[in-house]
Amino acid sequence: MSITAGVEPPGTPPTLTAAPEGGPVHVSIPIWRLALRSFVENRLAVAGVVILVFFVLFSFVGPLLYHTNQVDTDIANTFLPPQPGNPLGTESHGFDVLGRLMKGGQSSLEIAFLSAVIATVIGTLYGALAGLAGGLLDAAMMRLVDVLLAIPFLFIVLIIATRFNASVLSLSLLLGAFSWLVPARLVRGEVLSLRSRDFVSAARVMGAGRWRLISRHLIPNALGVVVVNITFQVADALLAVSALGFLGFGLNYPQVSWGDMLSNGISYLLSGYWWLIYPVGLCLVLVVMASNFIGDALRDAVDVRLRRR
């Protein structure tokens, strides 16, 4: 993952000649590999990566191998149970459920990642600015975050969603614009603690300007926290998209998300059409779980890196 941004493996291990006065430098494992090792040793994390990769392939490569018509309704073949030709059956408009899962996966994953990135970027910049500025500006900015956090997010999103035509981009922007608050707090805390570190003081004593401090020391060191946060944001956004779709404010036809599918399936809950609910539910649970696993493992890996030797 990109926590190792800016950290390339050093080339050939240097040869040590005559022992210098300060003692030899032990060639040890690079940080990124330590972090990677800790990540790989976490079985849940590896499972998470496997699941996530599977679903990305499933959604984006799957339709190339498994062709279905997801545009034209087929009234003759609605609610078919799983059978040869329709491994997961068909739904109320006669669309093949397996093909629809792939199509829904595309938009769900796209929205989840896009909104997570938007939220993280806004949150990181906002938090870093507040943390660095300090004083009155910091206090004002963080009180604003407190106020926004107190507003029920779903409520606002629902109001806005009814007024706009929902597309992948607009939903991502909407979700992103409402979920940057937590990363903002997180990054501010990190910047506050980094700001008082000795190595930052050292750079200041050398005469380093503010921009240099931010770009050379604060951002690279806060990056770990940010990356970890992205994975949790993905999980949250995925659930939020589903919730919106479930409440009927999802994407417009012909686009579809997993939430829309769930919402559709719920209508026939009592009709025994289990294939409308379980497959998509399972997909959602697996992807959210996978990104949480990855987030947890990344957090541990990042901590190991900061631990002393």
Next chain:
Amino acid sequence: MSYPLEIENLRTQIRLRHSVVQAVSDLSLHIEAGETLGLVGESGCGKSMTGLSIMGLLPPGGSIVGGSVRVDGRELVGLPEPELQRVRGNEVAMVFQDSMTSLNPTRTIGYQVAEPVRRHLGAGKAEARERALEVLGLVGLPRPAERLDDYPHQLSGGLRQRVLIAMALACGPKVLIADEPTTAMDVTIQSQILHLLDDLKKRLGMAVLLITHDMGVVAGRADRVHVMYAGQLVERAGTTELFDAMAHPYTQGLLASIPQLDQPPASTLYSIPGIPPDLADPPRGCRFAARCPYADARCETEPTLAVTGPARAGAEHEVACWHPVEGPLPRLAAPTPAPSATPTPGPTATARPATEPAPGPATGPQEDERAELVAVTGLVREFPVRSGLFGRSGLSVKAVSDVSFTVRRGETFGLVGESGCGKSTIGRMVVALDRPDRGAVALRGEDLATLGGRPLRRRRRDLQLMFQDPYASLDPRVRVGATLREPLEIQGIGSRREQDRRIRELLAEVGLPGSAVDRYPHEFSGGQRQRIGLARALALSPALIVADEPVSALDVSIRSQVLNLMKRLQATHELSYVVISHDLAVVKYLADRIGVMYLGRLVEVGPAAEIYAAPAHHYTAGLIDSIPVPDPRAERSKPRDGVRGELPSPVHPPSGCRFRTRCPAAQAICAEELPPLRPFGPGHAAACHFPLREPEPDRPAAPVATLATPVTPVTPAGRTTEQTADPSTPDSRRTP
């Protein structure tokens, strides 16, 4: 007969993910009732693991794989957990290093001290409280009855440590394990706590295992000393025997590498080369061989503890070495190589006999002719205390109050004092990381506070900082090469190729291989990181380096390496240092002149040798007495008072002389009037109404510093009382 504590062939391992650390290998020891055994060694040598093995409190992955631990003849190894719980805190108790994290912040101290009594002795609530009161009184907590319901955060560090000891004593244990009980403390509190432990041991007849890295601490308090290296016992003997006739080269090196108060400043400290071995893969044979000057082929087989040398009557002295040495190294080691580039400084501090009274008029001009580099005048810094939502309490921490001193070119100025006395704040202001509220820091006559932007950035080349914590001072994500390039880049010095050359040069200068450029900070040991920090500070060829506790985070054997390096670099670059430390021995070793700070004020300033030989201020004298000296005779013959009490709050400092609340000679006038700095010799001044020495007559104006308050001559009455108060500080208490 069985000893209160007996350990035989103890082997403890810690299983990590990829390796097994042999934390303790084949260790045997025993302690008698009423005896203190000192277990000495560097960090990572297994001494703490020994303590935790006894308690059965090993960290995750740790286990005792062999040997036995017996308390009063009862085997503890292999005892089931519930049984162990009955022993822990009851028969064997432990005092930990960090009193803040060892106490539960959500419970009152009365509850916490009473808890073991209720648990182990089944006492009722009232009875346990009674006992808590009793032991809290025993450990010297002032007004214990009022403090029973206090929470740990309401007490100072020293008092918390007393509470911790009280908890350990509550059930009347037979064995007390004190793991670095005073390491995080100021010397004044350290000597109080050590004194307390000693006293309690005598009164209660406990067996005490004193685990420490400080040879000075064991010298005064232990009856016998065991020296550990890399998980093994390398030498054991009675304390005096060990200090007089040590036989292991490691013990010898450990003692020689500690700067001592009577160390001539011109000498280089002995240092043990290299770093301790990795215990996950311990070397075969003698584990010290790689760092030992005497090592030869024989050392590839492991030596066992054996009686050594002329076995004196009753002196049980064993050493694990094929080439035992005889006694400590001679104290006068090789002098520092004479700096060829530097003009020889005028009269050095040692050359001037401290007792020789300098003629009055000559005081000023007789001083070093070296140019004044930094002048600090009337520095004041106060930090507002925040409270409530908008944080305006009107109170402030008086961190620095009216401090003045000067640093000349090529000179080292030492600032000492207890933690919280404002010395680090001064350091930050000197390098312009923080701005003073009043007063000025002038670099070559130019006030730094008036500078801004580009001129200030340019000035920064001359002022650099060296940090205490070698782990926090280097950016973990930046390679060493880039770390050293950064100052050059910021200041726009040289082309990339020139910078590369400079980086190699700097690494060579601090004794690191050129290959270090491509490595990240986590790949270096603490001492090596401190070298990198020094190289970074040197990169801009500064005129002054402020070293804030440069060696306190390092191991004893590594400290002397860094101290020697600092001295060598000073000689070759004509550097000035401001060395800030709570460790007086370190400051004494490095500094030409010393300023003693107390609660934000400079109470005494003068030439290093003179300050130590003949302090004028009671605080200075108390500080010097509090330093544990690694010499059993000197340490034991010391009068045990040191400095009493605790540091008052810097928010409400005492009126008049701030030291008066802890001063043995305080009188009414001390509360009313701020004592002015009065001269006591060339460049030597102290602020005390009743000083330990006669001030120089008729020279009311202090030569090194000026004070805002008018100078008041001391009343004759004051003089007489001073003489009556003086017998408490006879000359004999100065270490020989």
